[in-house]
Amino acid sequence: MIISKFNQILESTKLVSNNYFSACTYAALVFLLIACTEDNATSNTSANTAESVKYPEIDYSYPLFGKTLNNKYQWLEDNDSEATQEWLEIQEQNNLEYFDSKEFQQLKIKLAAKTNVSFPFVAKKNYFYYLIRLNRVSNKNSWQFSLYNKITHELSNTDLDIPQDKEIVAMSLSNSGRFVGILESQAKNFQWRLFDTFTNSFRSISLPVTSDKTQLSWVDDTQFIFTSNNSILRADVFGVNQKTLFNLEEHLKETELITQWKALDATLIFGNTQLFVSSENLSSSEKRFWVINGLGKSAETSAILFSSKAELELVGSSDNNLYFLTDLAASRNRIISIDLNKPQRRYWKEVIAQTSGVLIDARYLGNQWLLLYRDNGQSELFLSKQYGKNKVQIGSTPPYSEIHFTKSNLSNVKGKALLSEKPLLTIEALNQAARPIEIKDNNLTPIFSNGDFSDNFKSNLADYAHQLSFYRSEDSSRIPISLLAKESIAKDKPVLLIANQGFGMLDDYHYSAFLEAFLAYGGTLAIAHIRSGGTYGKNWHKSATGNKKNKAIEDLLAAQNWLLDKNYTSSGRLAVLGDHYNSSIIAQAINNRESKFSAALLIDGYFNLVEYSQTKPLQKTWQDEYGEVSNKNSLDQLLTIDPFSNINNKAYPALFVFSQSHLNDNMQYLAKIQNHTKNNLPLIFSTNHVELLPEALYFLKNQLKIKP
Known part of the structure; x- marks a missing residue:
C-alpha cells in the first residue's frame, strides 16, 4: 500500500527538478505520506527488511565530460533536512527491532567483560623499558604510561588523561629517559604532548595542532626537533628558545603551491648533528630531499640534495652515507646507499638486492642489517652482513602476525653506529594485541618475563x-x-x-x-x-x-x-x-x-x-x-x-x-x-x-x- 501510493505521487508531482531545495522538500512530503500510511501496512513484514519502506528517488542530474549523471539520492546530502532526519529515524527503528533480543544483550555483556591489553609503543634506556599501554574494554579505551624494570620485573602504570575520542599514535623518548613525547590524534588532527616521567604528568608546554601526522625527535635531554606541517622547529621542554630550522615554502619555486606538498618528514642523522628532510608533491609524486647542517643558531640548509619519483625511505646512516629502502628498479624493494658528497643518481649503490620476498622494513646496525620481509603474506625477519651475505633468519612468527620496528633516530656517533644493540620490536596478530619483543640469540623474546603478559604472549600467537x-x-x-x-x-x-x-x-x-x-x-x-x-x-x-x-x-x-x-x-x-x-x-x-x-x-x-x-x-x-x-x-x-x-x-x-x-x-x-x-x-x-x-x-x- 505504501509503495503503490508512493509511485502515484512520483507520477503526478511536478516538484521534481535539479533544484536542491525542491528535492529536499519533495522528499519530506514523501516521508510524510509514508508516516501517515505506516499504520495501514501489513504487520508481518519486519521494519528492517527491504519490503518495509521505499524511499524517494528524486532527479538530480548534472553534466560531466559530455555525459549526464543523475544521483536520485542527493537529497540525503543535507544532514539537517527533514527528509534526511526521517530516513535516519527509520534506520534507528530498524536497528532497535533487529537488535532487540536476549542473545544480543548477552553478547554485549560477554564482550564488555573482556579486557584486551596492548603495548603498541616501546622504547628502552638501560634496563628500563618505557611503554604506552592501551586497555580496551568493549570499544572503550584507557591509556597508561608503563615503566618496566627488566632486573626487578616491576611494572608500574600511570593513567594518562586521554579522552575517548582521542588515541595515541606515536611516542618519542628523550635521551635521558625523563621526557616522553606522545602524539595524540583526534578527528584527523594531531598534537604532540610532553610527559614527564619524574612527576608522572604532562608538561604545560603547548605544541601546535596539525592536520598531518608529524614527528618529534630528541636532540639531547631537553631539546627536541618537531615538524609542523610545512615547517621544522627546534624547541625545549621549558617552552622557550623555539627556533624555525626549515620552512618548505622558502624552498619551493615561485610557481609551486605549498598546498601541493605533503607534510615534512625529518630524521636526525650523523650523531644528531644533522637533519635529513623530505617532502612529496601530491600532484606529481616527486619527492625532494634536503640536509640541515648544524641545528643551533647557525643551522644551514643545503640546496635540494636530490629528487626522485621512486619511493625512498631512510633506514640508516653511517659515515657520510645514507641508506634507503626503495622500489627503484625493484618491484619488491631493495636497499641503496647515497653518498652526501656525491648525491647524483649515477653514484647510487645497491647494498641489499631484491629477493623473492617483499622487503618492508630494515635497520642498519653498523656492520650488519636487520631485514623484515613479507613472503606469501608471512613476516620473516633476518640478520645479514653489509651486502646481504650470510643471511640468518631470526625466530619464526605465525602467518597471521606482523612485526613493527620501533622508531629511532637513524644516527651514528663519530662514524660509528649509534645502534650498538638490536632495536626493539612489537608483534601483533589477529588474535593477539601488540606485545613488545627483543632479539636475543637470534630468537624473538618477549620483554616481559613474568606475569600474565608473558604467558599470554607465548600461548596465543600460534x-x-x-x-x-x-x-x-x-x-x-x-x-x-x-x-x-x-x-x-x-x-x-x-x-x-x-x-x-x-x-x-x-x-x-x-x-x-x-x-x-x-x-x-x-x-x-x-x-x-x-x-x-x-x-x-x-x-x-x-x-x-x-x-x-x-x-x-x-x-x-x-x-x-x-x-x-x-x-x-x-x-x-x-x-x-x-x-x-x-x-x-x-x-x-x-x-x-x-x-x-x-x-x-x-x-x-x-x-x-x-x-x-x-x-x-x-x-x-x-x-x-x-x-x-x-x-x-x-x-x-x-x-x-x-x-x-x-x-x-x-x-x-x-x-x-x-x-x-x-x-x-x-x-x-x-x-x-x-x-x-x-x-x-x-x-x-x-x-x-x-x-x-x-x-x-x-x-x-x-x-x-x-x-x-
Whole structure:
C-alpha cells in the first residue's frame, strides 16, 4: 500500500527538478505520506527488511565530460533536512527491532567483560623499558604510561588523561629517559604532548595542532626537533628558545603551491648533528630531499640534495652515507646507499638486492642489517652482513602476525653506529594485541618475563590452524589465499572473506576482537591476497590499478567461487567484510550477478567514486589507484567499477553498513540498495562506534546461522 501510493505521487508531482531545495522538500512530503500510511501496512513484514519502506528517488542530474549523471539520492546530502532526519529515524527503528533480543544483550555483556591489553609503543634506556599501554574494554579505551624494570620485573602504570575520542599514535623518548613525547590524534588532527616521567604528568608546554601526522625527535635531554606541517622547529621542554630550522615554502619555486606538498618528514642523522628532510608533491609524486647542517643558531640548509619519483625511505646512516629502502628498479624493494658528497643518481649503490620476498622494513646496525620481509603474506625477519651475505633468519612468527620496528633516530656517533644493540620490536596478530619483543640469540623474546603478559604472549600467537592455497582468477592469474581456523581447516563452515586495502598496502594482521570472536565461534577466515595490494610488491599492485582496477574485483569473485567449489562453505554461510578503501571493491563485487555472498559488512566505505573524484582534492595516489577522471573515456572507465552507479535490481545479500567519516555517501548507498534489492533481508545502517563490535558480530552470527 505504501509503495503503490508512493509511485502515484512520483507520477503526478511536478516538484521534481535539479533544484536542491525542491528535492529536499519533495522528499519530506514523501516521508510524510509514508508516516501517515505506516499504520495501514501489513504487520508481518519486519521494519528492517527491504519490503518495509521505499524511499524517494528524486532527479538530480548534472553534466560531466559530455555525459549526464543523475544521483536520485542527493537529497540525503543535507544532514539537517527533514527528509534526511526521517530516513535516519527509520534506520534507528530498524536497528532497535533487529537488535532487540536476549542473545544480543548477552553478547554485549560477554564482550564488555573482556579486557584486551596492548603495548603498541616501546622504547628502552638501560634496563628500563618505557611503554604506552592501551586497555580496551568493549570499544572503550584507557591509556597508561608503563615503566618496566627488566632486573626487578616491576611494572608500574600511570593513567594518562586521554579522552575517548582521542588515541595515541606515536611516542618519542628523550635521551635521558625523563621526557616522553606522545602524539595524540583526534578527528584527523594531531598534537604532540610532553610527559614527564619524574612527576608522572604532562608538561604545560603547548605544541601546535596539525592536520598531518608529524614527528618529534630528541636532540639531547631537553631539546627536541618537531615538524609542523610545512615547517621544522627546534624547541625545549621549558617552552622557550623555539627556533624555525626549515620552512618548505622558502624552498619551493615561485610557481609551486605549498598546498601541493605533503607534510615534512625529518630524521636526525650523523650523531644528531644533522637533519635529513623530505617532502612529496601530491600532484606529481616527486619527492625532494634536503640536509640541515648544524641545528643551533647557525643551522644551514643545503640546496635540494636530490629528487626522485621512486619511493625512498631512510633506514640508516653511517659515515657520510645514507641508506634507503626503495622500489627503484625493484618491484619488491631493495636497499641503496647515497653518498652526501656525491648525491647524483649515477653514484647510487645497491647494498641489499631484491629477493623473492617483499622487503618492508630494515635497520642498519653498523656492520650488519636487520631485514623484515613479507613472503606469501608471512613476516620473516633476518640478520645479514653489509651486502646481504650470510643471511640468518631470526625466530619464526605465525602467518597471521606482523612485526613493527620501533622508531629511532637513524644516527651514528663519530662514524660509528649509534645502534650498538638490536632495536626493539612489537608483534601483533589477529588474535593477539601488540606485545613488545627483543632479539636475543637470534630468537624473538618477549620483554616481559613474568606475569600474565608473558604467558599470554607465548600461548596465543600460534593457536590457529593455517593453510596457504592458490586459486585462478578470471584471467588465469594465480592468486594466494590464506585460510585460518581456531582448530583445523574444515569443510562446510561459515566463512568470512576479507582482502587488502589496495594502494599497494600489505594485508592487515592487526589484532581484531571481531575476527577473534568469529574464529572462536568455529568460523573460517579467508584472506584473499588480491591484486592492487602489496603481497608481491609494486608490480602486483600496479596490475590492478587505474583502468585495470576491475582485476581486483575479479580476484575477489574468484576467491568466492573457489571457496564454494572446494566446499569450504556454502552460499548461505559465506560473508564478506570491507573496511574503508576496500569497501568499494567489495560493494562492486556484490553488484555483480555472480555474487553469492549471503551477508556483507561494509565499514566506513567509499561508494560513489565518481562524485568523490569531483568534489574532493584528490592526491595522485588516489588518481593512480582508481584512474584520473579528466575526460569522457576515463569517466566511462570509473563508472564501470563505481559501486553506487552500478546498483541494480537484484537479490542483494544482508548488509551491515557502518559509517563515521563518510556519512552521506554511505547513507545514499544504502538507501539505493533498499529500493533496488529483490531480497527480503536485513539492511542495517549504524553510526554507533561504541556498539560496533557487538552489533557487527551479532549480525554475522545471525545471517550465517552460527551457533556458539
